Amino acid sequence: MNGPLLDPDRALSRALVRTVPDAVTEALADLGNVPVALPVLLVAxxxxxxxxxxxGPLVAAVAMALVPALVIPFKEWTARPGPLEPWAAGYFPSGHTATALTAYAGAALLVAPYARRDWPLPLAAALTALTATGLILRGFHWPLDVLASLLLCAPLLLCVRRAVFYRRPSPGAGRPG
Known part of the structure; x- marks a missing residue:
């Protein structure tokens, strides 16, 4: 595998991996596990x-169901090895990051219209960032794996946002008098 971004990606990963104790980074990475993130979305x-x-809930459910449909083909197509497991393949893009982003941001979008303050989206961003950070620092994923997942799932969340905040025009609106 080669490309203009891979060398900086490898260098950044080498500088970051295992700079924080594994127990901490594994706990952060686990925030992207389906058994952790999916219940948050289901409650929302x-x-x-x-x-x-x-x-909104229907579109959020479809978005979550589409995550593996988007991530798995890329993993198979690229067969990128992991930072600490060069013999293994299937690290690009990060499924844990995609799961975390879609579940936490989807939940935040569903709850946001009913929240008294603007806490749901910053909390979702923090949980997703913590997941991504844990994955990179532990050496489970390269930085570009995480970035790719964020970009891959952003359109799904735009659909959820539109579904949640879509308002039908009132009857008679836009009709000539």
């Missing part, structure tokens, strides 16, 4: 459904 979906939002 149930809350939004209870508040009368049907479209």
């Amino acid at each position: 979906m149930a809350y939004a459904l209870r508040r009368g939002d049907r479209r």
Whole structure:
């Protein structure tokens, strides 16, 4: 594998890996595990459904279901080895980062219309950033693996945002009088 970004990616990874104790970075990386992140999204979906939002939870569920459909083909196509496991393949893009971003940001978007303050999105960003940081510092993923996942899942979240904040025009709006 070669390309203009791979050498800086490798250098950055070498400078960062294992600079923080493994117990800390593994706990952070685990925030991107499906058994950790998915329940957060499910609770937010149930809350939004209870508040009368049907479209947002449906689109969030579809977005989460699409994560493996987007990530797995890239992993197979690139077969990129891991920072600490050069014999293994399938590290690009990061499935844990994609899961964390989609679950936490999706949950935040579903809860945001009902929150009294603007805490859901910053909290989702922090959880996703902590996951990504843990993955990179522990050596589970290269920095570009994480960045690719963020970019890959952003359109999914734009769809969730649109579904949550979409407002139908009132009857008669836009009709000539």
